[in-house]
Each structure stands twice: as structure tokens, then as C-alpha cells.
Amino acid sequence: MTHPSRVDDDRGCLRLVLAVPLILLTLIAAYFCWTALTIRPSSPWDDGAYSGTVLSCVLTIGTAGAAAALWVMPSVLRVMRWWIGPALLLGVVAGVRWIAGG
Template sequence: MTGPCPVNDDRWLATVFAVPLILLTLVSAYFCWTALTIRPSGAWDDDAYAGIVLACVMSAGAAGVAAAVWVVPAVRRVLGWGWVVPALVLGVVAGVRWATGG
């Protein structure tokens, strides 16, 4: 009598877990790009500064969620550091842009 053939689910799990990380990294990249390309017309341009802050918050938030997804042990088991580093870098860039104020 033979039992079921053991199946290696790592490839399937990597695909399933990579999708949200990729999407969150793309969202973070879009908002980071937006924060870096907004140029206020002057010191009086409060709307542009508010847009920069909002884009930075969204970029850092998406990067934080990506890091939170990656911290789950099942995700870390199949996806290495290379999957979360781009999101973390984008989050840091957005944080620096936010801190410098435009």
C-alpha cells in the first residue's frame, strides 16, 4: 500500500505570498514617486505640502503593511529578504521626504 506522494508546496506558497508583497511594493512606489515629484509653488502652497505628506504617509503605510506581511513566519519561510527590501527602502525614502518637508 502506498501513501500519497509528498508535494512540495513551497513554489505555490511563494507565488501566493509574493502577490500581496509585489502589489504593496508597487503601491508604495507609486506614492513615493508622487511625493518626490510634487513641487510646491512657494512657501504659501499648503495644498502641495499636504499632498506631499499624504503621499509619504501612504507610501510608508504600504511599506509597513508589506513588512508586516513578510514578518509572518510562513511567508518568511518561502520568501527571503529580497522580497521585502524594496518596500522598506521606499518607506525610508518616503520618511526622509516627509521629514525634510519638501
């Protein structure tokens, strides 16, 4: 009877542990990106809506950047190769929304 090696067991546990912060940061980025895309000013002088859009974009880019900073660590990068894609995509969408101007 063969047993899985210790490396395989640790890698599965490591993947689960490292997935939690990446998933949480991606969900936070998704929420703020959604708010940035759904806030609509009621009139051209609605500064509150424009400020809310900018804040949502900044928070989306910040959380996507935090996820990228976590992902760049060698131990995370080795285990979770493609997981950064959704967070970076949300950051790009928020950046385009911010540049396009509320």
C-alpha cells in the same frame, strides 16, 4: 524515474501566492513615493502641495509597513526572505522626504 517531493511543489505554489500581495503593496508604495518626490510647491504658501507631499509620504510608509507586517509572518518569512527590501527602502525614502519637509 523520480518525482519532486510534495514539499517542493507546495513551496513553489506558496511562493507565487505570497508574492502577489507583497508585489502589489510594493508597487503601491512605489507610486506614492514617486508622487512624494515629484510634487513641487509653486510658492512658499502652496499648502496644498505640502499637504499632498505629507499624504504621499504617510501612504508610502503605511503600505511599506503593511508589506513588512505580511512579511514577518513565519510562513511568508520562510519562503520569501529578501522580498521586503524594496518596500522598506521606499518607506525610508518617504520618511526622509517627510522629515526634510516638502
